[in-house]
């Protein structure tokens with residue numbers, strides 16, 4: 109496995125692969141890799157000859173009071189895990205390389221960035237869209253893979269690829285969970301032992317809400333019921349919303365392909381999760 113640091117190293121590498129007619133898959137990450145990330149790499153190998161993983165903690169997707177400074181940086185352990193998965197290249201750019209001091213361009217995907225995490229984390233999805241666009245332009249992959257735990261992020265990137273006519277196929281990979289149902293996340297490491305015991309209630313509440321929707325209960329009643337239960341369990345709920353899976357608009361009674369989206373804090377740790385519902 110090669111570890112590359114510069115844009116020109118990546119360009120040189122992909123040129124050789126392209127000349128040999130090889131198909132390239134790309135998995136962008138912020139590092140601190142867990143089984144969910146490794147699942148993306150394994151899936152990537154089924155779709156391409158070569159797999160590139162980037163590790164870059166992107167400053168522009170963190171708000172001023174968020175955890176950019178504290179975000180776990182575990183590059184050595186990450187590279188060992190990726191080598192064990194037979195990843196071909198790890199791309200480790202610096203902040204200065206991705207954001208030159210005179211950079212003036214931001215990519216913004218308007219509608220689908222607006223609600224849910226977009227309304228509570230101002231500028232977050234502009235940061236994600238901008239860095240993903242830059243990384244796509246550097247790596248020029250045929251396909252790119254993202255975890256569906258960040259479903260709104262996936263829809264933002266699908267919209268970006270569609271609107272900018274980028275010749276990249278996107279694959280969403282189902283959420284990998286701990287045995288007790290907690291969605292794997294680099295931020296789970298922030299949870300103390302009490303919060304870690306409470307955390308699986310997020311997924312349990314999503315499952316109960318799904319059952320209530322299928323049983324025909326009104327959407328607002330289901331949402332309110334879930335918020336009350338999570339609050340009683342000790343969460344500070346940011347949102348718990350039933351949306352249309354296609355465009356993330358708020359769902360109505362007649363919609364069938366739904367997704368329930370939740371974000372909630374336990375102490376200072378913000379967790380997100382979602383569950384698909386087909387009525």
Ligand code: PAF
Pocket residue numbers: 136137138164166169236239240258261
């Ligand atoms: O999902 C993530 O880890 C990040 O948002 C991404 C897509 C790597 C962009 O920084």
